[in-house]
Amino acid sequence: MTACYTAQKVAAGIWHIWDPMGVGMTLLVGTQRALLFDTGYGLWDLKGFLQSFCPKPLTVLLSHAHPDHVLGALRLGESVSLHEADFPYLGRYSSQCMRQMNLDAARAKGLAPDSWACEHYLHAPMPGAVPLAAQRFDLGGLHVRVLPLPGHTPGSIGLLVEERELLLLADSWNPQTWLFFPECCPVERYRQSMRALTGLTYKQVLVSHDPFPRGEAALRGFIDGLTDQVLEGALPYRVPGHECFPTRCCEPVPQSPFIFDAAKWKPVRLKPHPGT
Numbered sequence: 001m002t003a004c005y006t007a008q009k010v011a012a013g014i015w016h017i018w019d020p021m022g023v024g025m026t027l028l029v030g031t032q033r034a035l036l037f038d039t040g041y042g043l044w045d046l047k048g049f050l051q052s053f054c055p056k057p058l059t060v061l062l063s064h065a066h067p068d069h070v071l072g073a074l075r076l077g078e079s080v081s082l083h084e085a086d087f088p089y090l091g092r093y094s095s096q097c098m099r100q101m102n103l104d105a106a107r108a109k110g111l112a113p114d115s116w117a118c119e120h121y122l123h124a125p126m127p128g129a130v131p132l133a134a135q136r137f138d139l140g141g142l143h144v145r146v147l148p149l150p151g152h153t154p155g156s157i158g159l160l161v162e163e164r165e166l167l168l169l170a171d172s173w174n175p176q177t178w179l180f181f182p183e184c185c186p187v188e189r190y191r192q193s194m195r196a197l198t199g200l201t202y203k204q205v206l207v208s209h210d211p212f213p214r215g216e217a218a219l220r221g222f223i224d225g226l227t228d229q230v231l232e233g234a235l236p237y238r239v240p241g242h243e244c245f246p247t248r249c250c251e252p253v254p255q256s257p258f259i260f261d262a263a264k265w266k267p268v269r270l271k272p273h274p275g276t
Ligand SMILES: [Zn+2]
Pocket: 064, 066, 152, 171
Protein backbone atom coordinates (compact mmCIF):
# COMPACT_ATOMS: atom_id res chain seq x y z
CA MET A 1 0.00 0.00 0.00
CA THR A 2 1.40 3.42 -0.97
CA ALA A 3 1.42 5.74 2.00
CA CYS A 4 1.58 9.51 2.13
CA TYR A 5 1.53 12.30 4.66
CA THR A 6 -1.67 14.25 5.11
CA ALA A 7 -2.05 17.81 6.38
CA GLN A 8 -4.90 19.32 8.37
CA LYS A 9 -5.17 23.11 8.56
CA VAL A 10 -5.70 23.95 12.22
CA ALA A 11 -5.59 27.76 11.97
CA ALA A 12 -4.19 30.41 9.62
CA GLY A 13 -0.61 29.37 8.85
CA ILE A 14 -0.80 26.19 10.98
CA TRP A 15 -0.85 22.66 9.56
CA HIS A 16 -0.82 19.47 11.60
CA ILE A 17 0.88 16.90 9.38
CA TRP A 18 0.13 13.24 9.94
CA ASP A 19 2.76 10.55 9.35
CA PRO A 20 1.15 7.30 8.13
CA MET A 21 2.92 5.49 10.98
CA GLY A 22 0.67 7.31 13.45
CA VAL A 23 2.46 10.40 14.67
CA GLY A 24 1.96 14.08 13.98
CA MET A 25 4.22 17.05 13.37
CA THR A 26 3.24 20.68 12.99
CA LEU A 27 4.18 23.22 10.33
CA LEU A 28 3.95 26.89 11.30
CA VAL A 29 4.12 29.33 8.39
CA GLY A 30 4.73 33.05 8.87
CA THR A 31 5.20 35.73 6.25
CA GLN A 32 9.01 35.33 6.33
CA ARG A 33 9.82 31.79 7.49
CA ALA A 34 8.32 28.44 8.34
CA LEU A 35 9.01 26.27 11.38
CA LEU A 36 8.52 22.50 11.50
CA PHE A 37 8.00 21.04 14.97
CA ASP A 38 9.08 17.38 14.82
CA THR A 39 9.68 15.28 11.74
CA GLY A 40 8.00 11.87 12.10
CA TYR A 41 9.64 8.55 11.15
CA GLY A 42 11.11 9.60 7.80
CA LEU A 43 9.91 6.66 5.74
CA TRP A 44 8.45 8.88 3.02
CA ASP A 45 9.44 12.08 1.16
CA LEU A 46 8.83 14.68 3.85
CA LYS A 47 10.80 17.43 2.10
CA GLY A 48 8.82 17.03 -1.10
CA PHE A 49 5.57 17.08 0.84
CA LEU A 50 6.47 20.28 2.69
CA GLN A 51 7.68 22.07 -0.44
CA SER A 52 4.45 21.24 -2.24
CA PHE A 53 2.69 23.89 -0.18
CA CYS A 54 5.37 25.86 1.67
CA PRO A 55 8.51 26.98 -0.19
CA LYS A 56 9.71 29.34 2.59
CA PRO A 57 13.00 28.93 4.50
CA LEU A 58 12.51 26.30 7.14
CA THR A 59 13.60 26.04 10.79
CA VAL A 60 13.33 22.53 12.23
CA LEU A 61 12.79 21.99 15.95
CA LEU A 62 12.59 18.58 17.59
CA SER A 63 10.35 18.27 20.64
CA HIS A 64 12.57 15.51 22.07
CA ALA A 65 14.90 12.74 20.92
CA HIS A 66 12.51 9.80 20.43
CA PRO A 67 12.70 8.11 17.02
CA ASP A 68 9.18 8.90 15.82
CA HIS A 69 10.01 12.60 16.20
CA VAL A 70 13.58 12.84 14.92
CA LEU A 71 14.17 10.39 12.06
CA GLY A 72 12.25 12.43 9.50
CA ALA A 73 15.24 14.78 9.67
CA LEU A 74 16.98 12.24 7.41
CA ARG A 75 14.68 13.46 4.63
CA LEU A 76 15.10 17.21 5.11
CA GLY A 77 18.78 18.00 4.62
CA GLU A 78 18.49 20.75 7.27
CA SER A 79 20.20 21.02 10.61
CA VAL A 80 17.79 20.48 13.47
CA SER A 81 17.56 22.03 16.92
CA LEU A 82 17.05 19.94 20.03
CA HIS A 83 17.20 20.81 23.72
CA GLU A 84 20.69 19.91 24.90
CA ALA A 85 19.32 17.74 27.72
CA ASP A 86 18.16 15.23 25.06
CA PHE A 87 21.47 15.04 23.19
CA PRO A 88 22.58 11.94 25.15
CA TYR A 89 19.63 9.98 23.68
CA LEU A 90 19.82 11.06 20.07
CA GLY A 91 22.44 8.50 19.03
CA ARG A 92 20.54 5.54 20.44
CA TYR A 93 17.17 6.62 19.06
CA SER A 94 18.48 7.33 15.57
CA SER A 95 20.62 4.18 15.44
CA GLN A 96 20.56 1.62 12.66
CA CYS A 97 18.83 -0.82 15.02
CA MET A 98 16.03 1.67 15.69
CA ARG A 99 15.65 2.39 11.97
CA GLN A 100 15.37 -1.33 11.22
CA MET A 101 12.62 -1.59 13.84
CA ASN A 102 10.77 1.25 12.09
CA LEU A 103 11.05 -0.40 8.68
CA ASP A 104 9.79 -3.68 10.15
CA ALA A 105 6.92 -1.92 11.93
CA ALA A 106 5.85 -0.15 8.73
CA ARG A 107 5.81 -3.39 6.75
CA ALA A 108 3.90 -5.12 9.55
CA LYS A 109 1.24 -2.40 9.21
CA GLY A 110 1.13 -2.94 5.45
CA LEU A 111 2.76 0.44 4.78
CA ALA A 112 5.46 0.27 2.13
CA PRO A 113 8.36 2.70 2.70
CA ASP A 114 9.30 4.63 -0.43
CA SER A 115 12.22 3.61 -2.65
CA TRP A 116 14.64 6.04 -0.96
CA ALA A 117 13.82 4.58 2.44
CA CYS A 118 14.23 1.03 1.18
CA GLU A 119 17.69 1.88 -0.13
CA HIS A 120 19.09 4.55 2.20
CA TYR A 121 17.09 4.74 5.45
CA LEU A 122 19.33 2.39 7.41
CA HIS A 123 22.60 4.13 6.61
CA ALA A 124 21.80 7.79 5.85
CA PRO A 125 23.66 10.17 8.19
CA MET A 126 21.58 12.21 10.60
CA PRO A 127 21.78 15.95 9.84
CA GLY A 128 23.69 17.94 12.42
CA ALA A 129 21.76 18.68 15.58
CA VAL A 130 22.43 21.95 17.36
CA PRO A 131 21.42 22.82 20.93
CA LEU A 132 18.23 24.80 21.01
CA ALA A 133 19.24 28.30 22.04
CA ALA A 134 16.34 30.54 21.06
CA GLN A 135 13.46 31.06 23.46
CA ARG A 136 11.20 32.71 20.90
CA PHE A 137 10.96 32.66 17.11
CA ASP A 138 9.59 35.41 14.87
CA LEU A 139 8.35 33.81 11.65
CA GLY A 140 6.84 37.07 10.37
CA GLY A 141 3.44 37.80 11.87
CA LEU A 142 3.67 34.62 13.89
CA HIS A 143 5.60 34.44 17.16
CA VAL A 144 6.48 31.11 18.73
CA ARG A 145 7.59 30.73 22.33
CA VAL A 146 9.65 27.73 23.45
CA LEU A 147 8.40 26.03 26.64
CA PRO A 148 10.82 23.70 28.45
CA LEU A 149 8.81 20.67 29.62
CA PRO A 150 11.15 18.20 31.34
CA GLY A 151 9.23 15.02 32.03
CA HIS A 152 8.64 12.64 29.11
CA THR A 153 12.35 13.23 28.49
CA PRO A 154 14.68 15.68 30.26
CA GLY A 155 14.88 17.87 27.17
CA SER A 156 11.24 17.80 26.09
CA ILE A 157 9.86 21.12 24.89
CA GLY A 158 6.50 22.49 23.86
CA LEU A 159 5.64 25.59 21.84
CA LEU A 160 3.12 28.38 22.27
CA VAL A 161 2.02 29.96 18.98
CA GLU A 162 1.09 33.29 20.47
CA GLU A 163 -1.13 34.88 17.81
CA ARG A 164 -3.13 31.65 17.38
CA GLU A 165 -3.40 30.87 21.13
CA LEU A 166 -2.23 27.36 20.27
CA LEU A 167 -0.13 25.05 22.45
CA LEU A 168 1.97 22.29 20.91
CA LEU A 169 2.84 19.66 23.53
CA ALA A 170 4.25 16.77 21.45
CA ASP A 171 4.50 13.69 23.73
CA SER A 172 4.09 15.62 26.98
CA TRP A 173 0.35 14.95 26.72
CA ASN A 174 -1.19 12.28 24.51
CA PRO A 175 -4.22 9.99 24.24
CA GLN A 176 -1.99 7.86 26.52
CA THR A 177 0.71 9.87 28.23
CA TRP A 178 3.84 7.78 28.83
CA LEU A 179 6.40 8.39 31.56
CA PHE A 180 8.14 5.06 31.90
CA PHE A 181 11.20 4.99 29.64
CA PRO A 182 14.54 5.05 31.46
CA GLU A 183 15.23 8.62 30.35
CA CYS A 184 11.88 9.89 31.64
CA CYS A 185 12.02 12.25 34.60
CA PRO A 186 10.38 11.50 37.95
CA VAL A 187 6.63 12.01 37.97
CA GLU A 188 6.98 15.01 40.27
CA ARG A 189 9.21 16.81 37.77
CA TYR A 190 6.71 16.13 35.00
CA ARG A 191 3.88 17.42 37.15
CA GLN A 192 5.78 20.65 37.85
CA SER A 193 6.32 21.15 34.12
CA MET A 194 2.65 20.65 33.33
CA ARG A 195 1.46 22.91 36.16
CA ALA A 196 3.68 25.67 34.76
CA LEU A 197 1.44 25.72 31.67
CA THR A 198 -1.59 26.89 33.60
CA GLY A 199 -0.56 30.56 33.44
CA LEU A 200 -0.41 30.61 29.64
CA THR A 201 -3.07 31.98 27.31
CA TYR A 202 -4.23 29.36 24.82
CA LYS A 203 -7.44 27.90 23.46
CA GLN A 204 -6.30 24.81 21.56
CA VAL A 205 -3.70 22.10 22.13
CA LEU A 206 -2.04 19.84 19.56
CA VAL A 207 -0.24 16.67 20.67
CA SER A 208 1.82 14.14 18.76
CA HIS A 209 -0.42 11.09 18.76
CA ASP A 210 -3.79 12.70 18.12
CA PRO A 211 -4.53 14.12 14.67
CA PHE A 212 -7.10 16.55 16.05
CA PRO A 213 -6.70 19.61 18.30
CA ARG A 214 -8.11 19.54 21.80
CA GLY A 215 -9.59 22.31 23.91
CA GLU A 216 -7.95 24.19 26.75
CA ALA A 217 -10.40 22.76 29.30
CA ALA A 218 -9.32 19.19 28.57
CA LEU A 219 -5.68 19.96 29.35
CA ARG A 220 -6.61 21.95 32.44
CA GLY A 221 -8.66 18.96 33.68
CA PHE A 222 -5.74 16.60 33.12
CA ILE A 223 -3.29 18.84 34.99
CA ASP A 224 -5.70 19.49 37.87
CA GLY A 225 -6.42 15.76 38.08
CA LEU A 226 -2.79 14.77 38.44
CA THR A 227 -3.06 14.72 42.24
CA ASP A 228 -1.19 12.65 44.82
CA GLN A 229 -4.40 10.74 45.48
CA VAL A 230 -4.90 9.85 41.81
CA LEU A 231 -1.26 8.82 41.43
CA GLU A 232 -1.40 6.71 44.60
CA GLY A 233 -4.45 4.94 43.23
CA ALA A 234 -2.76 3.95 39.95
CA LEU A 235 -3.10 0.27 39.12
CA PRO A 236 -0.58 -2.08 37.47
CA TYR A 237 -0.93 -1.84 33.70
CA ARG A 238 1.24 -3.59 31.15
CA VAL A 239 1.95 -1.66 27.94
CA PRO A 240 2.19 -4.03 24.94
CA GLY A 241 5.78 -4.18 23.77
CA HIS A 242 7.03 -2.56 26.97
CA GLU A 243 6.23 -5.28 29.48
CA CYS A 244 9.69 -4.99 31.03
CA PHE A 245 8.68 -1.79 32.84
CA PRO A 246 6.73 -1.87 36.14
CA THR A 247 4.09 0.44 34.72
CA ARG A 248 1.03 1.77 36.52
CA CYS A 249 -1.92 3.61 35.05
CA CYS A 250 -4.26 6.25 36.44
CA GLU A 251 -6.79 8.58 34.84
CA PRO A 252 -6.41 12.21 35.97
CA VAL A 253 -9.53 12.78 33.86
CA PRO A 254 -11.65 10.08 32.22
CA GLN A 255 -10.20 8.67 28.98
CA SER A 256 -6.85 10.45 29.34
CA PRO A 257 -4.67 7.79 30.96
CA PHE A 258 -1.30 8.57 32.47
CA ILE A 259 1.08 5.62 32.50
CA PHE A 260 4.24 5.79 34.55
CA ASP A 261 7.02 3.68 35.98
CA ALA A 262 6.10 3.00 39.59
CA ALA A 263 9.73 3.61 40.57
CA LYS A 264 9.44 7.21 39.31
CA TRP A 265 6.69 8.14 41.77
CA LYS A 266 7.99 8.82 45.23
CA PRO A 267 5.55 11.16 46.92
CA VAL A 268 6.88 13.48 49.55
CA ARG A 269 5.65 12.12 52.87
CA LEU A 270 5.67 13.97 56.16
CA LYS A 271 7.78 12.31 58.81
CA PRO A 272 5.68 10.97 61.70
CA HIS A 273 5.93 13.11 64.78
CA PRO A 274 8.20 11.53 67.43
CA GLY A 275 6.16 9.60 69.91
CA THR A 276 3.25 9.03 67.59
ZN1 LIG B 1 8.40 10.37 23.05
